[in-house]
Amino acid sequence: MISQLCNKIFQDVINDYHVHNNIDQPIENPYAIGTLAHLLYMKCWIDTAQWHMEDVIRNxxxxxxVALQWKRRIDASNQERTDVVEYIDSYFLEEYKNITPAANAKINSESPAWVIDRLSILALKIYHMNxxxxxxxxxxxxxxxxxxKLNILLSQRTDLSSSLDExxxxxESGAKYMKVYKQMKMYNDPSMNPVLYNNK
Known part of the structure; x- marks a missing residue:
């Protein structure tokens, strides 16, 4: 089950991070580049570091x-997080590219990677609530x-894990098909954010 892999890796990441508990601790991803596990580890590491950045800025x-410096760092982290989510969806698109959807196949409101994103955040909530x-x-x-609250979060993770696996x-069976929309964030793009392009 994909959810078991996600939840195990996310717990490992959070434990690994808290060995040093340092936002600037370099990531030591144990999985091979190009694998889903590598992307999952990277995703949760970004989330975990950003969780602690959010704590700092609320002082x-x-x-x-200093707060502005942290805010800009959080913005950069958010962009990196979004990029990795899209890499994960690209992985699934490649994985299932040869599946022919059924004639009555439906599209899901969320792509697999955005469900995985929610599982990663839930893992952090569970760790810190505990x-x-x-x-x-x-x-x-x-x-x-x-x-x-912890018991509610644990129940939520069970439900979300089941939804991801389904x-x-x-x-895989062709009952649903993937259609991924890039986030197309505008505020980081100097050609689209009027505050940025009017200050050239």
């Missing part, structure tokens, strides 16, 4: 100049509340 005492349940400096009420099975 109410942060210097505004940490909250274990805090020795937090109230019992806080830990009980976080345990309730989507892949439907694509």
């Amino acid at each position: 109410p005492e942060i210097d505004p100049v 940490e909250e349940t274990l805090r020795t400096d937090a109230s019992e009420e806080h830990k009980i509340s976080c345990t309730t 989507l892949i099975a439907d694509i």
Whole structure:
């Protein structure tokens, strides 16, 4: 099942990252370039580093100049994240290029890679929510509340994992087909963002 591979790799990435717990720690991807596993590891590493960037920028005492630097770094990370999602979809398009969709085949509202994106973020939410349940400096009420939220997140991951596996099975059988739309983000493009092209 594709979801089992995703969830295992995402957990490994989060554990690997927290060995050093450093946003600038270089990625050491253990999987061969060109494999789905390599892309999944890269995807979750970007998400994990960005999760911690988002924590930093929410410090109410942060210097505004420093905050802007972090904001631009988060923007660059978001673009990298989107790029990797599209690489993952390209992998699936190549994998299933010889599948002939059924005459009544339907398209899914989300591509496989965007479901995988949600699974990666869920893995981070689960990891950090679990940490909250274990805090020795937090109230019992806080830990009980976080345990309730953790159980919801775990249930959500089970449901989303099943949905991903069903989507892949439907694509493999021809019951559904893939049609990927590039994100075409405009705000990072100096030829499309008026603030950028008017300042030339």
